[in-house]
Amino acid sequence: PIRSVSVDLNNDASLLIDIPDALCERDKVKFTVHTKTTLSSFQKPEFSVPRQHEDFIWLHDTLVETEDYAGLIIPPAPPKPDFEGPREKMHKLGEGEATMTKEEYTKMKQELEAEYLAVFKKTVQVHEIFLQRLSSHPILNKDRNFQIFLEYDQDLSVRRKNAKEMFGGFFKNMVKSADEVLISGVKEVDDFFEQEKTFLLDYYSKIKDSTAKAEKMTRSHKNIADDYIRISATLNITMSFVSLQKVEGRVASDQELKLTELLRYYMRDIQAAKDLLYRRARALADYENSNKALDKARLKSKDIPQAEEHQQQCLQKFDKLSESGKKELTSFKGRRVVAFRKNLIEMAELEIKHAKVRSSIQLYYICFIMCTNELQYAWGICKILCEQI
Amino acid sequence: MADAARDPQQDDTGLLELEDGEDLFPEPGPGPALEESGPASLTTEDLSTNANGPKQASLFDDDPDDLFAEATEEVSLDSPDRDVLLSDGPSPAITPMTPPTSVITPRIGHAHDDMFTHSSFDEIEEEDGGDSFDIHISVSDPEKVGDGMNAYMAYKVTTKTSMSLFKLREFSVRRRFSDFLGLHSKLASKYLHIGYIVPPAPEKSIVGMTKVKVGKEDQSSNEFVEKRRSALERYLMRTVKHPILLKDPDVLQFLESSELPRAVSTQALSSAGLLRMVNKAADAVNKMTIKMNESDAWFEEKQQHFENLDVQLRKLHASVESLVLHRKELSMNMASFAKSAAMLGNSEDHTALSRALSQLAEVEEKIDQLQQDQANADFYFLSELLGDYVRLITAVKGVFDQRMKTWQKWQDSQMMLQKKREAEAKLQFNNKPDKLQQAKDEIKELEMKVQQGERDFEQISKTIRKEVGRFEKERVKDFKSTVIQYLETLLQTQQQMIKYWEAFLPEAKAIS
Numbered sequence: 001p002i003r004s005v006s007v008d009l010n011n012d013a014s015l016l017i018d019i020p021d022a023l024c025e026r027d028k029v030k031f032t033v034h035t036k037t038t039l040s041s042f043q044k045p046e047f048s049v050p051r052q053h054e055d056f057i058w059l060h061d062t063l064v065e066t067e068d069y070a071g072l073i074i075p076p077a078p079p080k081p082d083f084e085g086p087r088e089k090m091h092k093l094g095e096g097e098a099t100m101t102k103e104e105y106t107k108m109k110q111e112l113e114a115e116y117l118a119v120f121k122k123t124v125q126v127h128e129i130f131l132q133r134l135s136s137h138p139i140l141n142k143d144r145n146f147q148i149f150l151e152y153d154q155d156l157s158v159r160r161k162n163a164k165e166m167f168g169g170f171f172k173n174m175v176k177s178a179d180e181v182l183i184s185g186v187k188e189v190d191d192f193f194e195q196e197k198t199f200l201l202d203y204y205s206k207i208k209d210s211t212a213k214a215e216k217m218t219r220s221h222k223n224i225a226d227d228y229i230r231i232s233a234t235l236n237i238t239m240s241f242v243s244l245q246k247v248e249g250r251v252a253s254d255q256e257l258k259l260t261e262l263l264r265y266y267m268r269d270i271q272a273a274k275d276l277l278y279r280r281a282r283a284l285a286d287y288e289n290s291n292k293a294l295d296k297a298r299l300k301s302k303d304i305p306q307a308e309e310h311q312q313q314c315l316q317k318f319d320k321l322s323e324s325g326k327k328e329l330t331s332f333k334g335r336r337v338v339a340f341r342k343n344l345i346e347m348a349e350l351e352i353k354h355a356k357v358r359s360s361i362q363l364y365y366i367c368f369i370m371c372t373n374e375l376q377y378a379w380g381i382c383k384i385l386c387e388q389i
Numbered sequence: 390m391a392d393a394a395r396d397p398q399q400d401d402t403g404l405l406e407l408e409d410g411e412d413l414f415p416e417p418g419p420g421p422a423l424e425e426s427g428p429a430s431l432t433t434e435d436l437s438t439n440a441n442g443p444k445q446a447s448l449f450d451d452d453p454d455d456l457f458a459e460a461t462e463e464v465s466l467d468s469p470d471r472d473v474l475l476s477d478g479p480s481p482a483i484t485p486m487t488p489p490t491s492v493i494t495p496r497i498g499h500a501h502d503d504m505f506t507h508s509s510f511d512e513i514e515e516e517d518g519g520d521s522f523d524i525h526i527s528v529s530d531p532e533k534v535g536d537g538m539n540a541y542m543a544y545k546v547t548t549k550t551s552m553s554l555f556k557l558r559e560f561s562v563r564r565r566f567s568d569f570l571g572l573h574s575k576l577a578s579k580y581l582h583i584g585y586i587v588p589p590a591p592e593k594s595i596v597g598m599t600k601v602k603v604g605k606e607d608q609s610s611n612e613f614v615e616k617r618r619s620a621l622e623r624y625l626m627r628t629v630k631h632p633i634l635l636k637d638p639d640v641l642q643f644l645e646s647s648e649l650p651r652a653v654s655t656q657a658l659s660s661a662g663l664l665r666m667v668n669k670a671a672d673a674v675n676k677m678t679i680k681m682n683e684s685d686a687w688f689e690e691k692q693q694h695f696e697n698l699d700v701q702l703r704k705l706h707a708s709v710e711s712l713v714l715h716r717k718e719l720s721m722n723m724a725s726f727a728k729s730a731a732m733l734g735n736s737e738d739h740t741a742l743s744r745a746l747s748q749l750a751e752v753e754e755k756i757d758q759l760q761q762d763q764a765n766a767d768f769y770f771l772s773e774l775l776g777d778y779v780r781l782i783t784a785v786k787g788v789f790d791q792r793m794k795t796w797q798k799w800q801d802s803q804m805m806l807q808k809k810r811e812a813e814a815k816l817q818f819n820n821k822p823d824k825l826q827q828a829k830d831e832i833k834e835l836e837m838k839v840q841q842g843e844r845d846f847e848q849i850s851k852t853i854r855k856e857v858g859r860f861e862k863e864r865v866k867d868f869k870s871t872v873i874q875y876l877e878t879l880l881q882t883q884q885q886m887i888k889y890w891e892a893f894l895p896e897a898k899a900i901s
Binding site for chain 1: 704705708709711712715716718719722723725726729730732733736737738739742745746749873876877879880883884886887890891893894897898900901
């Protein structure tokens with residue numbers, strides 16, 4: 001599988017992570033997380049553990065809650081596996097079975113199974129990328145909880161419950177609520193961050209819009225593919241152009257999927273970058289408040305040492321966040337540009353390749369219809385050609 | 390045997406299996422079809438290529454699935470479709486024909502030979518075999534005539550031909566929609582009940598026409614006019630392709646004469662009216678007290694075939710209409726995405742990436758336009774073709790029902806004759822000389838009626854066999870030529886897409 005949305009991950013041999021397989025039981029997906037490492041901090045050089053989606057969320061949340069990582073962009077949590085779309089379709093298919101021919105039902109069922117598989121593959125990929133982002137981050141890959149996640153061969157659900165009770169999701173909720181206002185409201189002292197803020201806020205809304213529109217496009221392509229399935233199921237001698245279009249339907253949605261996935265991933269990544277800006281803005285606000293408190297203490301000649309110490313801490317925290325944040329945001333931009341480049345090239349190359357194959361097939365087919373009365377021959381040729389896609 | 394079921398095969402590419410049974414492209418058997426099937430940018434002249442069949446099969450003998458082995462069987466002499474053509478009934482030259490003009494002259498009495506119809510099938514069949522069928526009709530230049538609710542669209546009907554049937558080689562007239570309906574109604578009343586498949590006229594549309602009358606010059610009313618223009622053209626071409634209908638004086642008048650008497654009461658002439666007539670015949674069939682003993686398996690088989698085809702075509706038509714809709718949706722969503730991508734490109738601060746995103750937006754916009762054009766092709770080629778054939782199949786089924794009606798009439802006469810004979814015997818026994826003479830006269834009349842009924846039945850049966858054979862052949866040609874035209878549009882779309890993406894690729898690579 002192509003690591004499409006992020007590049008340059010998982011090539012540091014000291015810590016290699018992948019998800020070689022996963023099991024789907026009803027709604028629950030069980031991922032097999034496989035680690036290969038030369039680091040002595042791990043007990044074994046190679047091992048695998050079973051993990052659920054909730055375990056990934058637990059890991060992500062603990063990282064977000066960790067004060068030390070406030071100046072880092074925490075890789076976005078993988079979204080929950082969502083089989084709702086194909087499941088609903090499967091349900092509808094079952095209801096409509098009586099009205100279809102056997103061929104139509106079989107074909108639609110096959111198509112749905114392929115959709116399930118695609119959702120499945122996608123969810124494995126995003127979970128894998130999450131872990132690989134962590135393993136390739138110089139600070140995050142040393143996180144204790146990350147190690148536990150990779151190594152601990154028992155069920156993590158006990159830990160998850162404890163963590164929830166500890167934090168109660170308080171910090172997370174806080175972050176979600178007021179960020180936009182606070183980020184834009186704070187008086188920025190640093191040009192770099194001022195520019196980043198303006199850029200990220202605007203870019204986020206644009207990429208969110210593009211993601212939604214790309215998803216709509218993908219859905220339309222799927223509808224067309226479904227129409228072609230119905231058409232070809234009704235036809236008993238295949239007119240291969242219909243098969244071609246079926247190939248087009250699936251392939252086009254693969255290409256669109258690439259684009260949609262890219263946009264969706266970076267939308268979430270930019271949200272994570274915004275979260276960083278928020279934390280820094282909070283730290284700045286805290287620092288400004290601590291200054292005010294110090295002035296007050298000096299005025300009242302009361303608790304001055306505490307106020308001074310508090311102010312120093314706030315300043316240190318703010319400086320640390322600023323320094324770390326600058327590094328993170330710069331590398332983020334580089335990462336984003338590289339990923340977009342790779343994806344756009346791949347997408348264009350795929351489009352060209354498939355369009356070329358499709359047009360040769362169509363040309364062959366036209367010639368055959370003209371030259372023979374035997375459409376079966378043409379179908380056979382097209383079958384052979386299509387196998388080369 | 391060609392009827393052997395093929396195992397449905399699962400493909401990874403998702404290509405679909407071959408299955409036997411109803412197919413839209415039944416092989417009419419060996420022998421080239423030399424008729425021009427209308428405007429096609431590629432020549433559809435079939436070479437005598439069934440010799441190529443087996444040869445090509447050998448090219449793919451390595452294919453483990455060996456689809457071609459089954460395919461070659463299809464062409465064998467045992468092919469059922471071939472049998473169909475061969476079993477067309479006795480050769481025309483042998484049995485005397487009831488010329489079509491008998492519908493105009495009184496039914497009682499024998500048919501008379503007429504110069505116009507003497508040749509009937511003999512010569513016409515030979516003309517079919519040759520290449521003298523050369524006529525092309527186009528419907529163009531829709532023009533609104535008049536204002537308000539009395540306004541109507543006039544179309545230019547141009548005929549180009551080298552046939553001696555016509556006075557000129559190229560000529561045109563102006564006709565309105567009700568003229569077409571009028572023509573169809575005349576042809577239907579003359580030919581339907583003796584078993585000819587008369588192509589149905591395009592549907593009326595009150596909504597569509599009202600928009601046009603009211604003067605709405607928008608895209609939807611333009612589309613409506615174009616859809617109608619195209620449908621009228623197909624209707625005329627199908628009509629003149631029929632060797633009998635082509636020579637009908639009403640058809641000739643329609644094509645040639647500059648003035649045409651206004652067709653009245655077009656309500657009865659619409660295809661809805663035709664449907665009603667067909668349904669009446671169907672009702673008559675249902676009411677039959679004696680179930681027709683179908684001694685001819687051909688008719689039973691064909692009726693079933695057309696029933697299945699009807700179901701299949703309607704389903705297909707619905708799916709293609711859904712396809713057209715979804716493609717239009719796709720086009721809308723693409724346009725919307727293109728705008729969004731352009732805005733994203735503007736927002737992007739990395740220069741090269743920004744330019745690439747803008748280029749992506751442009752490509753998507755261009756492809757959106759391609760998809761729109763493709764949707765039109767989907768519609769005009771596939772959807773309209775299927776719609777035409779759904780209506781045509783209705784006409785075919787109607788013809789079968791007419792045969793049933795004819796049979797019923799014959800049976801009725803026979804029953805009447807039987808009754809009269811019984812009555813005569815009674816009268817003879819009771820010795821009533823006056824009434825007896827009357828009875829004998831009636832019996833003589835009825836005997837002739839019975840004979841006529843039998844002749845009519847045999848005639849319509851024969852006609853239908855020929856008509857069905859011709860229809861099937863035409864259908865295959867029609868579908869093939871339309872599929873080719875459609876494929877050409879797909880091909881064009883693909884070529885354009887390649888150009889657009891190849892132009893985009895360097896922009897993507899230029900991101901550094």
